Amino acid sequence: MTANRTRGRLAALLLAVVTPLVAEFTLGNPPLRMAWLLLLWIPIYGAGTVLIRELVRRAGTGWTGVLLLGAAYGVVEEGLALQALSSPTMYGAAGWAPRILGLNSAYAELQIPYHAVFSAVIPILLTDLVFPSLRERPYLGRLGVWTAGVVFVLGALLLRVTVVTSIDPGYRAPTAVLVGCAVAVALLTFAGLRLPRSTSSGKPPRPAVTGVFGGVVVFGYLALLFPFGGATRPFFTHGGWTVVPMVAAAVLAVGAGWLLRRWTAGDPWTPGHSLALAAGALVAHTAFGLVSNADTTADRLSLAAVGVVMVALLALLGKRVASPRGLAVHCERSFPEGAS
Numbered sequence: 001m002t003a004n005r006t007r008g009r010l011a012a013l014l015l016a017v018v019t020p021l022v023a024e025f026t027l028g029n030p031p032l033r034m035a036w037l038l039l040l041w042i043p044i045y046g047a048g049t050v051l052i053r054e055l056v057r058r059a060g061t062g063w064t065g066v067l068l069l070g071a072a073y074g075v076v077e078e079g080l081a082l083q084a085l086s087s088p089t090m091y092g093a094a095g096w097a098p099r100i101l102g103l104n105s106a107y108a109e110l111q112i113p114y115h116a117v118f119s120a121v122i123p124i125l126l127t128d129l130v131f132p133s134l135r136e137r138p139y140l141g142r143l144g145v146w147t148a149g150v151v152f153v154l155g156a157l158l159l160r161v162t163v164v165t166s167i168d169p170g171y172r173a174p175t176a177v178l179v180g181c182a183v184a185v186a187l188l189t190f191a192g193l194r195l196p197r198s199t200s201s202g203k204p205p206r207p208a209v210t211g212v213f214g215g216v217v218v219f220g221y222l223a224l225l226f227p228f229g230g231a232t233r234p235f236f237t238h239g240g241w242t243v244v245p246m247v248a249a250a251v252l253a254v255g256a257g258w259l260l261r262r263w264t265a266g267d268p269w270t271p272g273h274s275l276a277l278a279a280g281a282l283v284a285h286t287a288f289g290l291v292s293n294a295d296t297t298a299d300r301l302s303l304a305a306v307g308v309v310m311v312a313l314l315a316l317l318g319k320r321v322a323s324p325r326g327l328a329v330h331c332e333r334s335f336p337e338g339a340s
Contacts, residue, residue, distance in 0.1 A: 008139035016046025028289035043155025068192030070120025079181035202262030207276035214280030
């Protein structure tokens, strides 16, 4: 029991550190020279993802729960802490597409699913592969869960008083938007802790195919939504054309989710499939960052270096998953409860 508690704490610590690295630095946002921002992000990203995993493991709702609570996390960060979902100036997001009900529509469509995948699903998946014996168990006790919750709230406040005051001073979202975000968080959290696990089944393709699939879906989704409209892409106007990439991105996401739901609930989905899927998504994610986020040669070189290190670490994890020592784990499905 003591050994399991110690491993659980180590796993939670690894998850807390990996999350902002996956969500921010492997995209080149910000560049590596601003790595000190990890100090601001670990409290909200790290504690938030640890909290998501602990709640979902206790509720038993599997990857469906992780996705929904990850989306709730995205609303908290982008809608309540940063308030970028409604800000008319932050990141220039208001120029990507028409604002709907006071929200930056394309930015919301991009960021909320992004956080569900890159701030929740992938960090949790990778940590579960590093600690396979704890995959179905909570990492922490009740005190640890409450601590993660408190740190998460404090991390959101820290983001509010540091990042927002420096890049969007004076802006406060309308009360109706804040209430709407709070209601969305409550509904997503309720659904994520109540919806049953998927019971659909299907035969997955080879791991290499799932890796390519993950890369194509991620790169395509990001390319369709980040950014378009306004001065960045003048061939899109704030008229009817903006709906085309937004609808295409939605169709791509729904189609990918349907396929994954079938593949991951079927036999023989293995940890190798899971790792290949995550690796494909991460490589495409970093490749897109080189195109979209790296402004200078130095930033491109540093992000490329991050990508090389990331691929090397994924390769090491792949050897661990495929090793004889991990054979028993390899025979289990990494998503035994399915995905949505």
